[in-house]
Amino acid sequence: MLITPSGAACGKIAAGEIVAMSLDGAVAAGAAKPSSEWRMHAGIYGARPDVHAIVHVHSDHATTLAVMKRPIPALHYMVAVLGGSDIRCAPYATFGTAELAAHAVAALEGRKACLLAHHGQIAVGATIEEALRLAHEVETLAGQYWRALQIGEPELLDEAEMARVAEAFKTYGRQGD
Numbered sequence: 001m002l003i004t005p006s007g008a009a010c011g012k013i014a015a016g017e018i019v020a021m022s023l024d025g026a027v028a029a030g031a032a033k034p035s036s037e038w039r040m041h042a043g044i045y046g047a048r049p050d051v052h053a054i055v056h057v058h059s060d061h062a063t064t065l066a067v068m069k070r071p072i073p074a075l076h077y078m079v080a081v082l083g084g085s086d087i088r089c090a091p092y093a094t095f096g097t098a099e100l101a102a103h104a105v106a107a108l109e110g111r112k113a114c115l116l117a118h119h120g121q122i123a124v125g126a127t128i129e130e131a132l133r134l135a136h137e138v139e140t141l142a143g144q145y146w147r148a149l150q151i152g153e154p155e156l157l158d159e160a161e162m163a164r165v166a167e168a169f170k171t172y173g174r175q176g177d
Contacts, residue, residue: 043101061142
């Protein structure tokens with residue numbers, strides 16, 4: 001897999017700084033130290049053959065909900081884009097650990113994104129563009145949920161509606177790209 005180097009600031013990484021490594025943690029001699037979250041990425045790639053790109057960020061609203069251990073419920077039909085009727089929040093574990101990796105893999109079962117308690121969010125896709133788009137969607141939904149909570153508990157869409165939306169998304173948008 002390819003992963004960012006440890007402690008690297010997003011947007012300030014040169015292509016040659018990206019770390020190539022095996023899923024068991026082996027890094028080529030002379031390569032930079034990989035992100036401390038390499039176990040989480042490796043665990044997801046190992047469990048999900050459909051995933052070819054992962055975006056892990058500490059975006060403001062998603063992290064706020066994650067600190068509160070609040071999943072994002074079906075407050076908006078766009079939640080279905082992430083693969084279910086909610087965006088789960090994985091239990092807390094120390095960053096960089098196999099325990100956190102296992103929690104993330106479990107929370108992503110049947111989903112394309114999850115929150116990580118007291119940490120941030122993770123989104124996955126077939127391409128880096130899809131994973132980035134979905135991470136942005138999680139942050140948008142997290143912000144909408146956070147703002148709705150300032151007024152009260154939002155009324156949620158039911159499972160039947162979320163199933164209809166998920167089915168409609170199968171043929172939504174540009175096909176065959």
